[in-house]
Every structure is written in structure tokens, then in C-alpha cells.
Amino acid sequence: MFDFAVYYPENHGALLGAKRASTDMIPCAVAAGYSPDICSYLTSDIGAYLKGFTPLAAAYGFKAIPRPDVIVFNNNQCREVQDWFMFFARHWRVPIIGVNSPRVIGGVKSCQIQDVVSQLMDLIPTLEAVSGRKFDMDKLKEVVRLSKACTERWRKTLEFSCLSPAPMTFFDHCIHMGPAVLLRGAKDAVEYYDDLIDALKELSREKIAAVPGERFRIYWDGMPIWGKLSKLSKLFSEERTAIVASTYCNSWIFDSLDPDNPFESMARASLECFNVRDETFKEGYIRSWVERCDVHGIIFHDAKTCPYNTNSRFAMPRRLERELGVPTLVIHGDLNDLRLFSEEQTVTNIQAFVEQLHESRG
Amino acid sequence: MRATGQASLKTVMTRYFSQLKQAAESGEKKIA
Numbered sequence: 521m522f523d524f525a526v527y528y529p530e531n532h533g534a535l536l537g538a539k540r541a542s543t544d545m546i547p548c549a550v551a552a553g554y555s556p557d558i559c560s561y562l563t564s565d566i567g568a569y570l571k572g573f574t575p576l577a578a579a580y581g582f583k584a585i586p587r588p589d590v591i592v593f594n595n596n597q598c599r600e601v602q603d604w605f606m607f608f609a610r611h612w613r614v615p616i617i618g619v620n621s622p623r624v625i626g627g628v629k630s631c632q633i634q635d636v637v638s639q640l641m642d643l644i645p646t647l648e649a650v651s652g653r654k655f656d657m658d659k660l661k662e663v664v665r666l667s668k669a670c671t672e673r674w675r676k677t678l679e680f681s682c683l684s685p686a687p688m689t690f691f692d693h694c695i696h697m698g699p700a701v702l703l704r705g706a707k708d709a710v711e712y713y714d715d716l717i718d719a720l721k722e723l724s725r726e727k728i729a730a731v732p733g734e735r736f737r738i739y740w741d742g743m744p745i746w747g748k749l750s751k752l753s754k755l756f757s758e759e760r761t762a763i764v765a766s767t768y769c770n771s772w773i774f775d776s777l778d779p780d781n782p783f784e785s786m787a788r789a790s791l792e793c794f795n796v797r798d799e800t801f802k803e804g805y806i807r808s809w810v811e812r813c814d815v816h817g818i819i820f821h822d823a824k825t826c827p828y829n830t831n832s833r834f835a836m837p838r839r840l841e842r843e844l845g846v847p848t849l850v851i852h853g854d855l856n857d858l859r860l861f862s863e864e865q866t867v868t869n870i871q872a873f874v875e876q877l878h879e880s881r882g
Numbered sequence: 883m884r885a886t887g888q889a890s891l892k893t894v895m896t897r898y899f900s901q902l903k904q905a906a907e908s909g910e911k912k913i914a
Contacts, residue, residue: 525911526902526914581903586906586913587913588913588914590914652912698891699891699894699895715890716890
């Protein structure tokens with residue numbers, strides 16, 4: 521829409537985490553007054569900017585992160601993005617606009633949809649002024665059509681892991697989600713997932729497992745530990761345990777998008793996001809995936825700096841254990857700040873959990 | 883499959899970031 525090139529600071533934050541660069545960047549943001557207890561994507565990203573570092577330099581030849589002409593946020597997945605993006609809005613003196621989402625939603629109500637529709641429509645004048653282009657409803661419908669096509673294929677990709685053995689795991693999902701995050705609304709993403717689905721059909725037909733000799737199947741709730749994806753992937757593989765589904769990777773499924781009704785459907789998709797739902801909805805959601813994917817245990821990642829993507833702090837694991845008869849494990853760590861992650865303790869806890877699954881299943 | 887998938891992913895991501903870099907350097911496109 522409006523022919524903008526779109527840059528996502530959240531993606532940059534994840535890249536810093538995956539490159540294990542965050543620990544060197546966060547102190548720069550802390551020195552500038554940002555608390556080490558807030559989102560470590562935020563502190564990694566602002567710290568990297570202050571330090572003049574970006575992984576995009578080595579990977580793609582960027583001199584620095586792009587300077588935007590306008591900053592747009594939706595705080596449905598994370599309340600702190602607004603504070604994060606305000607840093608850059610102040611620094612570069614560019615307009616910042618966005619959607620403040622209702623939170624703790626049970627069933628989505630029409631008044632909430634109208635609220636978000638109004639906020640989306642309020643973005644248009646600024647985007648027109650900055651881009652120099654008039655809003656075009658047909659273009660929006662086309663972008664929503666492509667976004668819908670992308671999200672349908674992303675759902676299908678993830679659902680392959682409900683099969684046994686799973687042809688991909690959470691660790692693969694964290695990598696292959698790139699186009700659904702950065703290119704939703706573009707043809708490239710749709711074509712990418714068409715190819716991936718073809719490959720997954722072949723793997724499933726031949727019963728090729730992502731984790732050879734798959735014994736146990738796990739649901740992961742909470743953020744990835746970006747700097748330890750490889751390490752944890754190997755650990756679970758050694759334990760012949762597949763993480764087959766996750767709240768995080770599912771968060772880029774937007775079933776409600778409808779090109780014939782773009783504003784209302786975008787609002788509904790935004791409000792149906794897991795992170796803004798109440799605990800009753802969240803438990804039902806996790807239950808449905810546990811049952812659908814024949815899951816044997818649930819791991820909750822309590823990410824120290826990410827309360828909005830942490831669901832273990834109000835006894836949800838205990839409730840789900842009682843309700844589903846499925847064991848749970850809470851591991852303590854962080855999405856980016858590896859100073860908050862004890863590898864030795866986590867490995868021991870995961871190995872003990874798998875042993876518990878072994879014993880409980882005879 | 884995973885090797886094929888990764889190669890294709892690299893292509894798609896490289897195209898995205900190359901276009902973004904071009905936009906940032908040339909000023910031809912506005913950036914959001």
C-alpha cells in the first residue's frame with residue numbers, strides 16, 4: 521500500500537538475538553536510560569543503533585538500518601513496540617502513527633472491531649501525506665488478498681507437523697516464518713509457501729521425520745530463545761523429541777482476513793491475535809493444538825523481558841496439566857538476553873522432562 | 883528438502899533486503 525518499502529525493527533531484534541549479538545548491544549541502551557528489564561528486542565535494537573551495528577551490513581551490505589519516512593505500529597502483539605519505535609521517531613523526527621489494541625479479550629466484540637477499524641482509517645491521511653499517493657481501496661483489497669493467501673499457506677505449512685512423524689519442527693518453523701512476517705501481502709511469500717508445501721507433501725508421503733526416531737511430541741509456548749535455536753534443536757533431536765507446534769509461530773496465522781471486507785477483517789485479525797486474548801481463550805487455544813497434534817507435553821518459556829509472550833506466570837501450566845493430563849515444564853530464559861538463560865540448568869530440566877514423559881507413557 | 887527449502891528462503895530474503903537497501907540508498911521509494 522502507498523508503495524512503501526517496509527522495514528521491521530522486530531525482525532532486526534530477532535536477527536540480533538539469533539546472531540548472539542544482543543548481549544553486547546543491550547548495555548548501550550541501558551546506558552541511554554532504558555531498563556534492562558524491558559523487551560530485549562527493544563534494548564538490543566536501540567543499543568545496536570547507538571553502537572552503529574547491524575547484522576544487515578555483513579549479510580546484505582547495508583551501511584546502517586534504513587531511516588524511515590514514517591513509523592507505524594500495532595501494539596497487539598507487544599505493548600512496548602510503541603515505546604521502542606518512539607525512540608526512532610524522536611531521533612529522526614519522523615511521524616509515528618499506529619493502532620493501540622484492546623487487550624485481555626475473550627470473544628471479539630463489534631465495538632472493539634469498530635475501535636480498530638477507526639484507528640486503521642485514521643492512519644490514511646498521514647500515509648497519504650508522507651507517500652504523496654492517494655489511498656486506493658482496490659490496492660488494499662489486493663494486498664489483503666495476497667496476505668490471506670500467505671496466511672492460509674503458512675497455516676498449512678505448520679499443520680504438516682501435526683502428522684506423525686513431523687516433517688518439520690518449531691526450530692524449522694522459526695526460520696521458515698520469514699516470508700510470512702516480512703513479505704505478507706507480496707506474491708513472493710505466496711510462491712515461497714507453495715514450494716515449501718510441495719516439499720512437505722513429499723516428505724510426509726515418504727514419512728521422513730525432522731527428528732529421526734521421533735518418540736515424543738511437544739508444544740512450545742512463548743518466545744524462541746533466538747541465540748540458542750541450534751543448541752536446543754540438537755538437544756531435542758538427541759532426545760528424539762519433536763516440538764511440533766508453538767504459540768509463537770502460529771501468531772502469523774490470520775484466518776479472518778477477507779479481501780472483500782479489508783478494514784473490518786484486518787481489525788478482526790488484529791483482535792484475534794493470541795497475545796491480546798484472555799487466559800480462558802489462551803487455554804482453549806493451546807488445548808486445541810495439543811489435541812490436534814497429539815502432543816505429549818507442553819513447554820512454557822518464561823521470557824524474563826517479555827511478559828506479553830509469557831503465559832506461565834498465572835498458573836496456566838498447572839491448569840492445563842489438570843485439564844489435559846499432559847505434563848508441563850517451565851523453562852526460564854529470554855528471547856535475546858542470554859545473560860538471563862542458564863544453558864546447563866535448562867538442558868538438565870529438558871532431559872528430566874523427557875525422562876518424565878518416558879516414564880509416564882510406559 | 884531442508885537444504886532446498888533453505889536455498890529458496892535465502893533467495894526470497896535476499897530479494898527483500900536488496901529491495902529495501904535500494905530504497906534506503908536511492909531515495910526512490912519512501913520507507914515505513
